[in-house]
Amino acid sequence: MxxxxxxxxxxxxxxxxxxxxxxxxxxxxxxxxxxxxxxxxxxxxxxxxxxxxxxxxxxxxxxxxxxxxxxxxxxxxxxxxxxxxxxxxxxxxxxxxxxxxxxxxxxxxxxxxxxxxxxxxxxxxxxxxxxxxxxxxxxxxxxxxxxxxxxxxxxxxxxxxxxxxxxxxxxxxxxxAEKMDAWRQAMGDPLPVLSYHGDVQYLAQALNVPLVGTIEPLPGVPPTASHLSDLVRDLKGREGVVLARVYQPDKPARFMAQQLGWTVHLLPSDVEPGAGADAYLELIGRWVAAMTRDDAASLD
Structure with missing residues (x-):
């Protein structure tokens, strides 16, 4: 029973x-x-x-x-x-x-x-x-x-x-807050950034990183030869880094890096679906590291 x-x-x-x-x-x-x-x-x-x-x-x-x-x-x-x-x-x-x-x-x-x-x-x-x-x-x-x-x-x-x-x-x-404090302390004197699109603007502003231009003349508008020539003229002889997302056209970014003697980084801006906060902060940390003069400053 x-x-x-x-x-x-x-x-x-x-x-x-x-x-x-x-x-x-x-x-x-x-x-x-x-x-x-x-x-x-x-x-x-x-x-x-x-x-x-x-x-x-x-x-x-x-x-x-x-x-x-x-x-x-x-x-x-x-x-x-x-x-x-x-x-x-x-x-x-x-x-x-x-x-x-x-x-x-x-x-x-x-x-x-x-x-x-x-x-x-x-x-x-x-x-x-x-x-x-x-x-x-x-x-x-x-x-x-x-x-x-x-x-x-x-x-x-x-x-x-x-x-x-x-x-x-x-x-x-x-x-x-803990990550941002650590990144700000590790950043030191950051490298000026030339970005393909305006996507890095919020992070650069938060970390006081100079954003010296975008490869696109307007957001979403492909770069023209004259725009790239103007950027080369304005930035030649300066230090910096070129940043672009992995799915953006890499040829203009690589061209600018070659002309200026800068390093180019092609990075993702979104985590994998289902990833958590740790993965997101690790991804942003890769962008932060790319903007430091010593990108071995791990910012983990």
């Missing part, structure tokens, strides 16, 4: 639904990292954009719509980084919860101070930063700040785990 009762209890428990998770569609792997870092086991994350492709230029795909259709939240970079595909994917998902303006829509860009590009932004000329530089995730302090806001958003959806979300966000912020 006792055995039958225990068997019935096991069957009953097995039939109960699993603990609810907040289902999140993250636009990029770095946003997915932030979601998992803050949400922990209470979230289920799908990353929509490949980490080896430029999110400026993706197109909406059925897999993105499927992720959004089943999501309680979408977590995006914002500042129009995903403008070419996210609005179309959201429309195709037919999920009102993740529409802009709803509680299920979250943008990093709305919780930090954007760097505005100098000069007149002009989308007609191909400028992909008309509302400001969206690459705020390159400064970990921005992710820490947004992480606190994300914790509150999660708390509004899952009150039972509210304190866990907040504690996770604070733990990440403390980890970031």
């Amino acid at each position: 006792k055995r039958n009762w225990m068997s019935g209890l096991v069957l009953l428990l097995a039939a109960l639904p699993a603990a609810a998770e907040i289902r999140v569609a993250a636009t990029t792997a770095n946003m997915g990292m932030l979601v998992e870092t803050v949400g922990g086991e209470a979230v289920e994350v799908t990353v929509m954009a490949p980490n080896d492709r430029d999110p400026h230029y993706l197109e909406a795909r059925p897999s993105m719509m499927a992720a959004l259709r089943n999501a309680d939240m979408v977590v995006a970079v914002g500042a129009e980084l995903e403008i070419g595909w996210l609005p179309a994917a959201i429309d195709g998902a037919n999920n009102g919860t993740v529409q802009p303006g709803q509680s299920g829509y979250f943008e990093l860009a709305r919780h930090i101070e954007l760097i505005k590009d100098e000069g007149v932004a002009d989308r007609a000329r191909g400028d992909v930063h008309p509302v400001g530089n969206p690459h705020a995730y390159m400064n970990p302090e921005n992710l820490a700040q947004a992480g606190r806001a994300l914790a509150e958003r999660f708390a509004s959806l899952d009150e039972g785990n509210a304190e866990t979300f907040r504690a996770n966000a604070e733990a990440f912020a403390a980890q970031v």
Whole structure:
């Protein structure tokens, strides 16, 4: 009799639904990292954009719509980084919860101070930063700040785990603060940076690294021969380093490095999908090391 009762209890428990998770569609792997870092086991994350492709230029795909259709939240970079595909994917998902303006829509860009590009932004000329530089995730302090806001958003959806979300966000912020302090101390006299795109701008500013120009004349606009010639003329005889992301055209970056006698580094800007905070900070550390005069200063 006792055995039958225990068997019935096991069957009953097995039939109960699993603990609810907040289902999140993250636009990029770095946003997915932030979601998992803050949400922990209470979230289920799908990353929509490949980490080896430029999110400026993706197109909406059925897999993105499927992720959004089943999501309680979408977590995006914002500042129009995903403008070419996210609005179309959201429309195709037919999920009102993740529409802009709803509680299920979250943008990093709305919780930090954007760097505005100098000069007149002009989308007609191909400028992909008309509302400001969206690459705020390159400064970990921005992710820490947004992480606190994300914790509150999660708390509004899952009150039972509210304190866990907040504690996770604070733990990440403390980890970031420790790394940034170490990097600033190890940086010393940094190398001036010529970047292919404006993506390094947030990190350079946070670490007081001189950014002496971009290989693109405008964000997203391919360099012309005359623009490269002007850069060579202006930078010849100075010290510096050329930085580009792995999926950006490497020929102009290598040309500039050769002409100036500088080192070129081609680096990823997003972690692998599913990677955690340690992997993200290790990745940013590679960019930091590339900007130091002694890149053996490990900054681990």
